[in-house]
Amino acid sequence: MGRTYIVSQTGIAVSATRTLFELTAPTDGMVRILSVHIGQSSDEGEEGDEQIGVVLQRTDTAVGGGTSLTPRPVQVGHAAAGSTVNGNISGQGTPQLPLYSEVWNVESGYHHEPTPLGMVWVEPGGFFGVRLTTAPADELTMAYSMAFEEFD
Amino acid sequence: MGRVYSLRFDAQSVSAPNDLMTLVGVSSAMTRIISISVGQTTAAGNAAAEILPISIRRYATSGTGGTTRFRNPFNRGHGTAQVTGATNHTTLGGTPTVLYEEDWHVELPFQVTPILWDEHLWIPPNGILAVTLPTAPSVALLMYGTIVFEDFT
Numbered sequence: 001m002g003r004t005y006i007v008s009q010t011g012i013a014v015s016a017t018r019t020l021f022e023l024t025a026p027t028d029g030m031v032r033i034l035s036v037h038i039g040q041s042s043d044e045g046e047e048g049d050e051q052i053g054v055v056l057q058r059t060d061t062a063v064g065g066g067t068s069l070t071p072r073p074v075q076v077g078h079a080a081a082g083s084t085v086n087g088n089i090s091g092q093g094t095p096q097l098p099l100y101s102e103v104w105n106v107e108s109g110y111h112h113e114p115t116p117l118g119m120v121w122v123e124p125g126g127f128f129g130v131r132l133t134t135a136p137a138d139e140l141t142m143a144y145s146m147a148f149e150e151f152d
Numbered sequence: 153m154g155r156v157y158s159l160r161f162d163a164q165s166v167s168a169p170n171d172l173m174t175l176v177g178v179s180s181a182m183t184r185i186i187s188i189s190v191g192q193t194t195a196a197g198n199a200a201a202e203i204l205p206i207s208i209r210r211y212a213t214s215g216t217g218g219t220t221r222f223r224n225p226f227n228r229g230h231g232t233a234q235v236t237g238a239t240n241h242t243t244l245g246g247t248p249t250v251l252y253e254e255d256w257h258v259e260l261p262f263q264v265t266p267i268l269w270d271e272h273l274w275i276p277p278n279g280i281l282a283v284t285l286p287t288a289p290s291v292a293l294l295m296y297g298t299i300v301f302e303d304f305t
Contacts, residue, residue: 046197100300115265
């Protein structure tokens with residue numbers, strides 16, 4: 001069993017396609033993606049309803065940029081994560097090796113909670129991204145989080 | 153334990169009955185379905201609300217008219233999937249046996265994620281399994297889909 005960490009961002013204005021998270025696994029261990037949740041607080045009701053594509057993907061090279069985030073261990077006493085995570089990145093990454101192509105209804109939230117068999121593994125030094133593939137019709141104030149498990 | 157892959161498609165316009173995703177098992181092994189999800193980005197709001205039947209079915213013969221897709225491995229070191237896959241067959245497969253049949257509200261994802269071991273669907277050797285939209289939507293939908301499966305070859 002590994003050590004579990006959570007990263008999140010809130011109050012993020014998004015008006016274009018975006019890589020919400022990019023995780024770079026440590027060079028000495030594997031990472032398993034446990035869950036991804038996406039929401040927004042600016043649009044509601046009939047006029048605000050919208051459907052946006054979400055892709056969970058690997059890339060061969062880092063997208064880079066965005067804001068450096070600090071993964072928080074779910075258990076007090078666990079060491080800092082070996083993975084690095086950046087959030088709210090304007091780039092998309094190449095080549096994109098998508099594993100899940102799904103859709104987020106902005107008023108109900110996106111909840112990726114696979115069973116263990118459907119969890120993505122990121123190899124040592126590998127990259128994993130959560131990407132919005134279509135731009136919102138108007139700017140969204142977004143919050144999103146991701147949980148992952150590291151194995152030394 | 154097998155090797156896990158996904159078959160998926162993005163932003164495909166669907167305006168008629170469609171085998172959204174089709175997997176064809178190999179002759180030497182079984183294939184297990186881990187999860188299925190389908191969504192669309194075109195229709196939003198009350199005026200666009202629509203409920204469509206969607207089914208998971210076995211076929212004696214595969215549909216035609218779609219696109220053969222690469223299956224990306226969930227573990228980077230795994231080789232190419234032996235199970236083959238295609239998306240968006242416009243001519244549905246032959247002699248269907250329906251396994252699941254549900255009504256899909258197009259503004260929410262259609263998801264099948266079996267929790268219990270015994271709930272998983274299996275594809276027998278050389279078997280064909282498809283996720284199918286058997287009736288046409290009232291307007292063309294830009295659709296997305298993913299099927300995650302385990303290849304035991």
